[in-house]
Amino acid sequence: AVGLTNVRKVYGKRDNEVVALDGVTTQFRRGTFTAIMGPSGSGKSTLMQCAAGLDQPTSGSVLLEGHEISELDETELTKLRRDRIGFVFQSFNLLPVLTVRQNVTLPLRLAGRPPSRSRVATVLEQVGLAQRKNHRPSELSGGQQQRVAIARALISEPAVLFADEPTGALDTRTAQDILALLRHSAQTAHQTIVMVTHDPVAASYADRVLFLADGRLAGELHAPTA
Amino acid sequence: AVGLTNVRKVYGKRDNEVVALDGVTTQFRRGTFTAIMGPSGSGKSTLMQCAAGLDQPTSGSVLLEGHEISELDETELTKLRRDRIGFVFQSFNLLPVLTVRQNVTLPLRLAGRPPSRSRVATVLEQVGLAQRKNHRPSELSGGQQQRVAIARALISEPAVLFADEPTGALDTRTAQDILALLRHSAQTAHQTIVMVTHDPVAASYADRVLFLADGRLAGELHAPTA
Numbered sequence A, B: 001a002v003g004l005t006n007v008r009k010v011y012g013k014r015d016n017e018v019v020a021l022d023g024v025t026t027q028f029r030r031g032t033f034t035a036i037m038g039p040s041g042s043g044k045s046t047l048m049q050c051a052a053g054l055d056q057p058t059s060g061s062v063l064l065e066g067h068e069i070s071e072l073d074e075t076e077l078t079k080l081r082r083d084r085i086g087f088v089f090q091s092f093n094l095l096p097v098l099t100v101r102q103n104v105t106l107p108l109r110l111a112g113r114p115p116s117r118s119r120v121a122t123v124l125e126q127v128g129l130a131q132r133k134n135h136r137p138s139e140l141s142g143g144q145q146q147r148v149a150i151a152r153a154l155i156s157e158p159a160v161l162f163a164d165e166p167t168g169a170l171d172t173r174t175a176q177d178i179l180a181l182l183r184h185s186a187q188t189a190h191q192t193i194v195m196v197t198h199d200p201v202a203a204s205y206a207d208r209v210l211f212l213a214d215g216r217l218a219g220e221l222h223a224p225t226a
């Protein structure tokens, strides 16, 4: 579903250059659940953004759902992301003036496919926020905001879900509910899930764990078949 | 250093009311390191904001460094916070147009006590960001932004440091460096540290752990004397 070949991402100019990704090659096959771990600043969010078509690599290729993203124009790329990709951002990126319900349904409404009342209710129930749908992000706790971001990414049943530290603000029990939800989606809906985490418990829900260090893949672990 | 007596915090109006804190009474004694744990939405951030004088409780009293905060006017409260309190926010609250260095030194400059070059260098070194001092928050990873927020709170050597999930965005190893730094400050500088976390490893660095659920204290654990 997603393939990266020799992806490099460099920020800044000559003297001020930061090499965020230094030649990453890997596959995220359909229906698999991959966790990505590594030190702060090792390139995890950058890798996710390049893989999801949110950022163009400096060099190398990204094949996303069969499309070479460097060959797509902005409109085609936006359409591909809107129809096939879900992204949970590390800093949530919720719209402060919209309610929980409006934030969660926005991408689908922009795509011209507004979700049914019952679909919205289901997703809010799954992340434990059914009671808060008319509140705004500033009236929610950190973990509640994170769950709104998760609901927004899940509601469109994306072919590929990218989640950048989706349980960072959650207590252990809520985190486990969310992780079980993600694993269930991968198994039953054949969704491809790519999740950055530094929580080993979260990583244990995945089929495989990739380790990133200094912008390069430093290792890989496969889960024992359950 | 900080005492809460029957603190209640209610948000919203009649039909839409949310009781974030439901009568919390506790002490954070000078030189102690307390961790606060509890489910997402249980009132941890609200407790911290009331204890630090960033928010006024609906009822009950907060004694902060000897001052009853409901009796202070805005100017006195601002001065108290500026001189004695450090706060690491759950969502960092960095200023996007300022560099790392400017963000870290801002509170002290506003207090009319700009820090020396070497003090700034020391603090940036302690959080592992010496190389990035001229970058802006948007050019940093999530964990790097969190560390800027930590450096900003530490640089003034506050009498009381409140840290709301300060290691949420950090990998295990960086988190341990930060936690060791905090514990060292509590022990050598007699700083009072109050830290919200849902990481049991982070909590193990504290002298005592308070458990919050539905806005009330639900239990307490004391660390075995080392």
Ligand SMILES: Nc1ncnc2c1ncn2[C@@H]1O[C@H](COP(=O)(O)OP(=O)(O)OP(=O)(O)O)[C@@H](O)[C@H]1O
Binding pocket: A138, A139, A140, A141, A142, A143, A144, A169, A170, A171, B011, B012, B018, B019, B020, B038, B039, B040, B041, B042, B043, B044, B045, B046, B047, B090
């Ligand atoms: N301005 C507000 N209006 C309404 N409800 C609010 C407001 N601010 C906070 N709340 C609610 O108060 C409760 C406690 O919030 P708080 O942020 O203290 O939780 P928390 O324990 O820090 O959670 P987390 O672990 O998710 O950060 C939550 O249910 C939250 O939605």
Ligand SMILES: Nc1ncnc2c1ncn2[C@@H]1O[C@H](COP(=O)(O)OP(=O)(O)OP(=O)(O)O)[C@@H](O)[C@H]1O
Binding pocket: A011, A012, A018, A019, A020, A038, A039, A040, A041, A042, A043, A044, A045, A046, A047, A090, B138, B139, B140, B141, B142, B143, B144, B169, B170, B171
């Ligand atoms: N716009 C930018 N300009 C310069 N450097 C950048 C920019 N964006 C990211 N970086 C740098 O690229 C490197 C990788 O960043 P990235 O956000 O991918 O790290 P990460 O592994 O997600 O870290 P964390 O665990 O802290 O979230 C970091 O050193 C970061 O500071």
Ligand SMILES: [Mg+2]
Binding pocket: A044, A045, A046, A090, A164, B141, B142, B143
């Ligand atoms: Mg990141």
Ligand SMILES: [Mg+2]
Binding pocket: A141, A142, A143, B044, B045, B046, B090, B164
């Ligand atoms: Mg909180």
